[in-house]
Amino acid sequence: MAHASDLIATDIDEYLTSHQYKSLLRFITCGSVDDGKSTLIGRLLYESHLVFEDHLAQLAADSAKVGTQGTDLDFALLLDGLTAEREQGITIDVAYRFFSTERRKFIVADTPGHEQYTRNMVTGASTADAAVLMVDARKGVLTQTRRHSYLVSLLGIKHVAVAVNKMDLVDYSHEIYDAICAEFLDFAGRIGIDHVTFIPVSALKGDNITEPSGHTPWYHGPTLMGHLETVPVDDEATSSPFRMPVQWVNRPSHDFRGFSGRVVGGTVKPGDPVRVLPAGTTSTVERIVTMDGDLHEAVAGQSVTLTLSDEIDASRGDLICAADSPAEVADQFEAHVVWMHEDEMLPGRPYLMKIGTRTVGVTIAHPKYRVDVNTLDHLAAHTLALNEIGVCNLSLDRAIPFDPYSTNRDTGGFVIIDKLTQNTVGAGLLHFALRRSHNIHWQDVRVDKGARAELNGQQPGVVWFTGLSGSGKSTIADIVEAKLHADGVRTYLLDGDNVRHGLNRDLGFTDADRVENIRRIAEVSALMVDAGIVVVVSFISPFRAERQLARDRVEDGEFIEVHVDTPLEVAEERDPKGLYAKARAGELANFTGIDSPYEPPEAPEVRVNTSVMSAEGAAEAVVEALRMRGIIG
Amino acid sequence: MTTTLDAGRLTHLQRLEAEAIQIMREAVAESERPAMLYSIGKDSSCMLHLARKAFHPSTPPFPLVHVDTTWKFSDMYEFRDKTAAEHGLDLVVHQNPDCVARGINPFDHGSAMHTDMWKTDGLKQVIDEHRFDLCFGGARRDEEKSRAKERVFSVRSAQHQWDPKRQRPELWQLYNARRSNGETLRVFPISNWTELDVWQYIHLEQIPIVPLYFAASRPVVERDGTLIMVDDDRFQLNDGEVPEHRSVRFRTLGCYPLSGAIESEADTLTGIIQEMLLATTSERQGRIIDFDASGSMEKKKQEGYF
Incomplete structure (x- = not known):
């Protein structure tokens, strides 16, 4: 590492002092596969003299083996991390790189420009203060450039630089550069990117990376490194109202109760009035505690522990805000x-x-x-x-x-x-x-579930049958309801097929529609339980999450899950509606058990298997379970 | 660290420190049985110091776990015990009983098997035995190419496997610490620190480190161009090999027969940092286990090493 090496060699203390006060800039680079983005980052690392001899030796070996630059060093190879992607020649995830200059330390989120990887770019952009968009001078503003710009704007990055790369391949043409700038500005205005810095570069040749290039005498702006060293690190967070989410309540003893967290907005001082949300209680900051002693002020970005002057109830998840401008x-x-x-x-x-x-x-x-x-x-x-x-x-x-x-x-x-x-x-x-x-509030009513249940003389509840098509759910549910009815229990049967003729006639069989199908049934069941009725539900209901949702809609003990655990082979053999045959023939898509998953319950209240017991026997087992749980007398 | 702020702006080390503290608090708040993997090296020292800051005035609410190989430098054992006692921390030392029984050592069994059995298997054993659901580690993204993409909160299967395809996206400061079906988490609070950051932080905060990092006259032998310290009488000398005293220090610490020393006169922290900055080879080159192939760290990670 040769940069500032004179100072390092002659006065290490002075060097360390200067290094200590460097600020930190996190930025993201975005570009298409061939824009030379990895080459650019490799070049930045190389130019800041952060490439060690052994890395350089490996780079030279790798360049000769799989490089794309002939006998030149292929800087892109410095970056690609996972072996598989190195062979494919594309980076497939977010990688973080580090380098520093005499003015700043940098963390670069390197994200791929490949069509499929919006996820990675959004991830990288979420922590970035600034963005560098790569444009190939030969190709101009591409669809991918627009996509990256949109994502940068969506994630709220304020400082955008456009590096017009591969200028060496267009003879450093001023006209081409100007045309690209104009085209980009037109687009940027439409998506709310206000400040853009354009820089003509060649990552491969090193033009305008750290030194102004003799090839672009018409360009008078900063070099890319110069831009990155001077772009303001966002101070907006510090000027916004005070916010600190409580991470951890610090209670080493009975006489200390502190709220630990990282300030994510504004500043705070002892004596500041604060409001704790969502409860809305108010208090005053007493101390800002750290291991290095109490602070007279904490600013956005710092991790601290606050004590408050009142014994108010606050816990993890709460947000401590400036009392005069609290969050919504x-x-x-x-x-x-x-x-x-x-x-x-x-x-x-x-x-x-x-x-x-x-x-x-x-x-x-x-x-x-x-x-x-x-x-x-x-x-x-x-x-x-x-x-x-x-x-x-x-x-x-x-x-x-x-x-x-x-x-x-x-x-x-x-x-x-x-x-x-x-x-x-x-x-x-x-x-x-x-x-x-x-504006929507619960209307208080005088007659409640308990009153209705008492008038009915029964405990309401949901008997939820789940299982594959053809498992025997509907047959058993029908017998169960008949038995309950004969015993004088007020019931209602919700059957999958029947409900799809009415309430859910607008839904199909995609995963999304199945979820909505069950959500509605869960709501209807909950209303009926509220009305004091025993609801018998017979639905394939293939996903655990939605059955859990139905369970959560009623009180503990009111939900009886019955898994009709008939093996797929038996259900398919029966095929009462001919649906398995159609699904196997490819005439019916998204059929549970064939090309759509069934997630069996992990701990149902009742499990029956009609391949080894009769429908009558299974129904009797369910009724017995209801009796044991006090749903029926 | 200094509490005076330059116009409300944090220095890079202040930002890194605040980030590490936030990560640690988040991990502790969302786990049931956290632990800190403590390797006694400078990164561990730095991480422990950050943990003390994160939970001050409380003591860090987790034990230090040392996956021991019995082959560390004697100075390291002394430093470990002293550090745990000084800060009132529980110390869990695990030695793979299988290795103890079979006397696994780097001389007879080679560095790969030695490391795999003592460290990789040992780590799995101690996690299972104590049912730790989250372990802090001191790995940094700048150490090695495959680590550049490692998450801060990294999911391991119930079998301790790392699956690059199952790692979770991490946005803003939001870390998903939830686990299902016996999964555990490794959490790396100093992911975004570089080697220089760690050294500078140790310097500024006056964090104690093992004396082996400082140059002193020590008995060494030279093997394949690497200086190995003869730390105790288990060292198997080759015919004609005679330890000689040289002024050396270590850039990374591990099992003493596998740690290469460098000749140096640097016996102060700033002297070390100066040498490090002027050096032209990267830190991990002193670690013999990395020499195999450049994809080797990734393979080790998938197998559960760290």
Whole structure:
């Protein structure tokens, strides 16, 4: 590492002091596969003298073996991390690189420009202060350039540089460069990118990377490195209202109670009045505690522990805000959602949402529209697939504090987590609370479930039959209802086929429609339980998450899940409606057990198997279980 | 670290420190049985210091776990015990009983088998035995190419496998620490630190490190161009090999027969940093296990090493 090496050799203390006060810039590079993005980053590392001798030796060996630059060093090979992708010649994930100059330290998120990888770019952009967009001078502004620009703008990056690369291949033509700038500016204006810096470069030859190039005498702007060293690190976070999500309540002893968290907006001082959301309680900051001693002020970006002057109740997930400009609190939102998983989004399915330090339940409505990231057109959509972006309404299971994403990334950005696999399946940006969130309240009523149940002289509940088509659900459910009815129990049977003729006639058999099908049935069941009735439900209901949703809609002990666990071979052999035959012949798509999954219950209240017991026997087993649980006398 | 701020702007080390603290608090808040993998090296020292800051005035609410091979430098064992006692931390030392029984060592069994059995298998054993659901590790993204893409919160299957396709996207400061079906997490709070950042932080914060990082006269033998320290009488000398005293220090610490020393006179922290900055070979070259092939770290990770 030779940069500043004179100072390092002669006065290491002076060097370290100067290094200590460097700021940090995180930026993202975006470009198409052949724009020379990896070459550019490799060049930045090389120019800041951060490539070690052994890395250089390996680079030379790799360049000769798989490089694309003949006998020259192929800088791109410095970056590609995983062996598989190195062989494919494309980077397939976000990689983080580090380098520093005498003025700044940099963290680069290197993301691929390949068609499929919106997910990675959004991930890289979420932590970036600035963006460098690569444009191939020979090709100009491409569809992919537009896509990257849109994503950069969506994620709220304010400082955008366009590196017009491969200028050496267009004879450093001023006209070509100007035409590209004009074309880009026209587009940038439409998507709300206000400040753009254009720089003509050749990553391969090193023009305008760290030194002004003699090949572009007509260019008087900064070099790329010069730009990166001077672009302002975003101070907006510090000037916005104070926000700190509580991460951890610090209680080493009875006489200390602190709230640990990272300040994500504004500044805070002892004596500042604060409001704790969503509860809305108020107090005053007493101390800002750190291991290095109390602070007289904490600013956005710092991790601290606050003590408050009142004994108020605050816990992980709460948001401590400036009392005079608190965040909003709501439970229904409009948001941009970016889908990040191979399994498409299922509108209506209960997911988890993590925002700040709070995790809540969320259901996502059908998208209002999907954004074509290439044309920015709004397209009709039923759901979102991997790498698709749409605008959707969200409904949460409780109210949360938030700011619009455009105001604060950390109180307006969220991720979506699948309840079953615990994978992060999506991300999103909150825009605003829906008005109805403020205006819909529960109407207090005088006659409640208990009163209705008492008049009926019975315990209400849901008997939920799940199983493959042809497993015998409907037959058993029918017998069960008849037995209950004979005993004087007020019942109602909801059958999958019958309901699809009416309430759910608009739904098909895609995963998304199946989820909505079950969501409606769960709601109807819950209403009937509220009316004091024993509801018998017979639906394939293939997904665990939706059966859980139905269970969650009623009280503990009111939901009896009956798994009609007839093996697929037996059900298919019976094939009472001829559906398996059709599905096998390819005439019927999305058929459970054939080309659509069935997730068996892990712990059903009752499990019956009609291949070894009669329908009558199975029904008797269910009635017995209801008796044991006190649903019937 | 210094609490005076330049016009409200944080220095790069202040930002890195705040990020590491946020990561640690998040991990502890969302796990049931966290632990910190403690390797006694400088990165571990740095990470432990950050943990003390993260939970101050409480003591870090997790034990230090040392996956021991019995072949570390004696200075390291001394430093480990002293550090844990000084900060009032529980120390879990695990030695793979299979290796103990079979006397696995780098001389007779080679570096690959030695490392695989003591460290990779040992780590799995201690996680299973104590049912740790989350372990902090001191890995950095700048150490090696395949680590540049590692997540801060990295999911391991119940069999401790790392699957590059199943790693979760990490946006903003939001980390998904949820686990299903026996999965565990490795969490790397100093992912975004470089070697220089770690050294500079140790310098600024005056964090104690093992004396082996400083130059001193030590008994060494030279093998294949690498200086190996003769730390105890288990060292198997070849015919005619005689240890000689040279002024050496170590850039990375591991099992002493597998750690290459460099000749140096640097016996102060700034002296070390100066040498490091002027050096022209990267840090991991001192680690013999990386020499196999450039994809080897990735393979080790998939098998569960770290």
